[in-house]
Amino acid sequence: DPKIIQKPKYLVAVTGSEKILICEQYLGHNAMYWYRQSAKKPLEFMFSYSYQKLMDNQTASSRFQPQSSKKNHLDLQITALKPDDSATYFCASSQDGGGAGYTFGSGTRLLVI
Amino acid sequence: GQQVQQSPASLVLQEGENAELQCNFSSTATRLQWFYQRPGGSLVSLLYNPSGTKHTGRLTSTTVTKERRSSLHISSSQTTDSGTYFCAMERGTGGLSGKLTFGEGTQVTVIS
Numbered sequence: 001d002p003k004i005i006q007k008p009k010y011l012v013a014v015t016g017s018e019k020i021l022i023c024e025q026y027l028g029h030n031a032m033y034w035y036r037q038s039a040k041k042p043l044e045f046m047f048s049y050s051y052q053k054l055m056d057n058q059t060a061s062s063r064f065q066p067q068s069s070k071k072n073h074l075d076l077q078i079t080a081l082k083p084d085d086s087a088t089y090f091c092a093s094s095q096d097g098g099g100a101g102y103t104f105g106s107g108t109r110l111l112v113i
Numbered sequence: 114g115q116q117v118q119q120s121p122a123s124l125v126l127q128e129g130e131n132a133e134l135q136c137n138f139s140s141t142a143t144r145l146q147w148f149y150q151r152p153g154g155s156l157v158s159l160l161y162n163p164s165g166t167k168h169t170g171r172l173t174s175t176t177v178t179k180e181r182r183s184s185l186h187i188s189s190s191q192t193t194d195s196g197t198y199f200c201a202m203e204r205g206t207g208g209l210s211g212k213l214t215f216g217e218g219t220q221v222t223v224i225s
Contacts, residue, residue, distance in 0.1 A: 031211055033211040035213075042117075042199075042214075042215040042216060042217050042218070043156075043199070043201070043213075043215040044215075045211070045212050045213060045214070048211035048212065055211070056211065056212060058212070088153075090155075090156055092211070094211065100161055101144070101146040101158060101161030102146060102158065102161075102211070102213065103158060104148070104155065104156040104157075104158065105155065106154075106155035107155055107156070109153070
């Protein structure tokens with residue numbers, strides 16, 4: 001069973017619309033993150049949350065808003081979508097101080113048309 | 114800023130051959146993790162190796178933090194090993210920050 005569930009797996013959105021990407025982890029981790037993988041670019045860190053609090057934000061645009069309703073949830077709301085937002089968005093988690101590194105979800109592939 | 118450079122950019126192997134992927138990073142005091150991704154696929158953690166040598170299956174990673182480098186050795190390659198291998202580093206000595214900096218990856222193709 002997948003330990004990090006991301007929904008939906010694929011998403012097509014119209015320019016200017018708003019979408020929410022869902023992420024739930026069942027690893028018991030206290031920290032969760034979002035990364036983005038655009039075409040021909042390395043994966044880029046976006047946000048980190050620890051115990052449902054924002055720790056770091058490397059996303060310049062306020063159109064990207066993480067939402068954490070529970071310790072094991074970290075959704076990503078994207079407003080006023082643009083074609084440049086097209087990418088695969090990965091959720092990840094870790095246990096602070098642990099020696100196992102990071103676990104990534106399977107990603108949500110977003111296409112903005 | 115932090116940079117991660119991987120080499121080679123791509124690699125073609127005959128099934129059964131071994132391969133060594135290299136990762137060099139610009140910062141010290143790092144933690145390093147190797148990942149694997151199939152085209153359009155999820156990112157799978159292979160080895161978390163902040164220092165020293167670690168093994169899993171046919172994979173061996175050696176990280177020399179002082180020299181800012183890590184390698185991933187694939188032995189007896191199989192066609193199912195085809196995909197992109199990423200190394201990612203994190204700067205820091207405290208708790209995990211989540212701020213991994215990824216390399217651009219090495220695309221591995223294993224042919225039978």
